[in-house]
Each structure stands twice: as structure tokens, then as C-alpha cells.
Amino acid sequence: MELLKEYILNNGKAIGSKILKVDSFLNHQIDPVLMMKMGEEFKKRFQGVEINKILTVEASGIAIGLAAAYAFNVPLVFAKKKVPSTMAEFYTTKVFSFTKNKDYTICVGKDFLEPHDKVLIIDDFLAMGNAVLGLKELVEQAGAEVMGVGIAVTKGFQGGEKLLLNSGLRVESLAVVDSLENGEINFR
Amino acid sequence: MELLKEYILNNGKAIGSKILKVDSFLNHQIDPVLMMKMGEEFKKRFQGVEINKILTVEASGIAIGLAAAYAFNVPLVFAKKKVPSTMAEFYTTKVFSFTKNKDYTICVGKDFLEPHDKVLIIDDFLAMGNAVLGLKELVEQAGAEVMGVGIAVTKGFQGGEKLLLNSGLRVESLAVVDSLENGEINFR
Numbered sequence: 001m002e003l004l005k006e007y008i009l010n011n012g013k014a015i016g017s018k019i020l021k022v023d024s025f026l027n028h029q030i031d032p033v034l035m036m037k038m039g040e041e042f043k044k045r046f047q048g049v050e051i052n053k054i055l056t057v058e059a060s061g062i063a064i065g066l067a068a069a070y071a072f073n074v075p076l077v078f079a080k081k082k083v084p085s086t087m088a089e090f091y092t093t094k095v096f097s098f099t100k101n102k103d104y105t106i107c108v109g110k111d112f113l114e115p116h117d118k119v120l121i122i123d124d125f126l127a128m129g130n131a132v133l134g135l136k137e138l139v140e141q142a143g144a145e146v147m148g149v150g151i152a153v154t155k156g157f158q159g160g161e162k163l164l165l166n167s168g169l170r171v172e173s174l175a176v177v178d179s180l181e182n183g184e185i186n187f188r
Numbered sequence: 189m190e191l192l193k194e195y196i197l198n199n200g201k202a203i204g205s206k207i208l209k210v211d212s213f214l215n216h217q218i219d220p221v222l223m224m225k226m227g228e229e230f231k232k233r234f235q236g237v238e239i240n241k242i243l244t245v246e247a248s249g250i251a252i253g254l255a256a257a258y259a260f261n262v263p264l265v266f267a268k269k270k271v272p273s274t275m276a277e278f279y280t281t282k283v284f285s286f287t288k289n290k291d292y293t294i295c296v297g298k299d300f301l302e303p304h305d306k307v308l309i310i311d312d313f314l315a316m317g318n319a320v321l322g323l324k325e326l327v328e329q330a331g332a333e334v335m336g337v338g339i340a341v342t343k344g345f346q347g348g349e350k351l352l353l354n355s356g357l358r359v360e361s362l363a364v365v366d367s368l369e370n371g372e373i374n375f376r
Binding site: 015019021023024025028029030031032033035036058059060062063066067069070073074075076077078080084085086087099108109111112 | 203212218219261262264265274296
């Protein structure tokens with residue numbers, strides 16, 4: 001998606017060879033017009049695919065998840081990282097965070113994932129792929145089906161994209177960064 | 189806002205006299221059309237007020253914050269509850285959570301709140317008011333100005349609304365619940 005690439009080139013920052021900072025428009029400060037356009041782009045990419053629910057994980061997936069949900073005109077569900085005290089029954093799994101070098105738990109209330117659901121998983125970043133695999137696990141616990149994965153920015157030089165493709169998922173990335181070197185951002 | 193009240197009556201659930209569960213459309217599963225309409229309603233309520241930034245706090249403020257930011261056509265900034273490892277300089281304060289009976293920290297990168305900013309604070313729920321006061325504190329640390337507070341659901345029987353009004357803030361709530369009794373939801 002050319003608009004997103006422009007934003008990344010103009011406002012993103014490569015820190016070393018692994019970190020891409022996009023917090024001025026994607027995951028701390030958010031450009032709402034860009035966000036809604038990314039939602040529409042996912043709708044185009046998954047045209048003809050039966051989808052009745054968008055699933056993401058808090059916190060930075062929520063904005064792009066809402067944009068996608070609005071474009072598809074279906075509900076957004078965001079997995080929580082802590083079990084709310086008022087939630088009686090839920091699907092849950094553990095996700096390993098490479099950034100923090102520890103496991104965290106994600107959960108979705110049983111009312112919000114049902115066997116008939118055709119789910120599109122959305123997230124802002126794809127690095128090692130563990131968050132998406134955790135969301136896929138929740139969908140499968142519910143007996144529902146993952147129809148695809150939509151990602152704003154994929155770091156193509158980390159293992160996540162390959163892992164998801166190998167597990168049979170269709171992955172649509174709006175921008176794939178294949179390397180970060182000396183402050184330079186190189187797209188696929 | 190009539191539409192929101194209908195959603196609350198049809199899909200909300202009073203648990204005891206204090207908890208209002210709205211997780212089927214507001215803060216776990218999200219109805220994107222309702223969300224975007226709430227954003228437009230804030231825009232109407234604050235017509236004529238100079239606002240160049242929306243500020244909220246992760247996680248459940250993000251969706252309604254994005255909806256408001258889109259309606260106002262200004263950036264959304266969401267305060268984080270943990271300091272990201274890549275964030276060098278930030279404003280920070282502590283917020284006491286009555287639900288969890290402990291303090292948590294919120295922070296915003298210094299790049300994203302500037303002295304010239306005219307900020308509208310948005311959140312999904314107003315109960316005791318501490319989260320909003322924390323956000324106000326961050327705005328003031330930056331030398332910026334809070335132009336108002338927009339809330340989806342205010343629990344009018346808790347102290348937050350009064351606290352914010354007494355501190356001189358303009359508060360616009362899309363629905364005010366004045367009591368929860370025997371499973372009954374009573375609006376102001």
C-alpha cells in the first residue's frame with residue numbers, strides 16, 4: 001500500500017537493524033485517516049472471502065482492527081491480556097513475547113467467538129508471528145475458522161511471515177520491510 | 189445519545205449495583221458502526237471548540253478515541269500503561285485504580301504532546317475519574333490545554349463526574365447511568 005510506505009519513509013525511524021519506530025502515526029500517535037484507509041485496503045485484499053468477525057489483540061491492534069471492522073461492517077473482538085474480573089467463561093492461551101522475553105496470556109470471552117465464525121485476524125505488526133498464532137489458537141478453541149491474516153507492517157526479515165504461511169494461513173501485509181540497515185528502510 | 193442508550197438497554201447487563209457490563213459492543217467486542225457514530229456525536233457536542241488532538245489511554249479507550257479522532261480529523265494519542273523500551277522522553281503520572289485497588293503508571297512520549305496542543309480527552313467509561321485526571325496531568329506537564337472530556341458511558345452514581353466538573357473541566361457523556369438496581373439500568 002503506497003500511502004503506508006510513504007508514511008513509513010517520511011515518519012518511521014530505523015533503530016539498529018531490528019527496530020522500526022512508527023509511533024508517530026501507527027501505535028502511539030495514530031493518524032485516523034491513514035488508519036481508516038488501511039481498513040479499506042484490507043477489505044479490497046480479502047474481497048470475496050466470507051468474513052463475519054475481526055479479531056485482534058490489545059492494545060496496538062485495536063485501532064487498525066476497528067478500521068478493518070468498519071470497512072467489513074462486522075464486529076471487532078480484541079483479545080485481552082488480562083482476564084477481566086467480570087468474565088466468567090473464556091478461551092485462553094499463552095503467547096511468548098520475544099521483545100519482553102516472557103510469556104503473556106491472551107483471552108477472549110466465550111460469547112464472542114462461536115463455531116460459525118469466519119475470522120480475519122488483524123494486527124499492526126508482524127515480527128515473529130507468535131501473537132497471530134495465539135489468536136489462531138483461540139479461534140480454533142472456539143471451533144471457528146481463520147479466513148486470513150491482515151497486517152499493517154510485516155518485518156520480512158524476522159520469522160513470523162514464513163511461520164504463518166507454513167501453517168497454511170493467507171497473510172496480507174500492507175507493507176513488508178525486508179531490511180533495516182544504517183537507518184535505511186528497505187521495502188520488499 | 190439515544191442509539192447508545194438503546195445498545196445499553198438491549199445488550200448491557202447490570203451486575204449488582206455497581207458494575208455495568210457492556211463488553212458485547214463497547215469494550216471487548218466492538219460494534220464499529222456505533223463506535224464511529226459516537227465519534228461524530230462528540231464532534232457535534234464540541235462544535236466550535238478548538239481541538240487539534242484527541243488523547244485517551246490504552247486499551248479500551250483506543251477504539252472510541254480513534255472514532256473521535258476521525259470525526260475531528262485530528263491525530264489520536266493513546267497513553268501507554270508501560271513505558272516502551274524505545275521511548276526516550278515522556279510525560280508520566282500515576283493513576284489509582286479502584287477496580288484493582290492499586291496504582292498504575294501512564295505515559296505519553298514528549299513528541300506527541302506539545303505546548304500548543306488543544307486536547308480533547310476521550311474515554312469509554314467514567315467511574316471515579318482518576319484515569320481522566322491522570323490524562324489531564326500529562327497534558328498540563330506538556331504545557332498544553334484540555335479543552336474538554338468526552339465519555340461514552342458515565343456512571344453518574346460514582347464520584348468521577350463531579351470530581352471532573354469541580355476541577356473546571358467540561359464533560360460530555362453520551363449516556364449517564366444514574367443507578368443500577370436489581371438488574372435494572374436507569375439513565376439520567
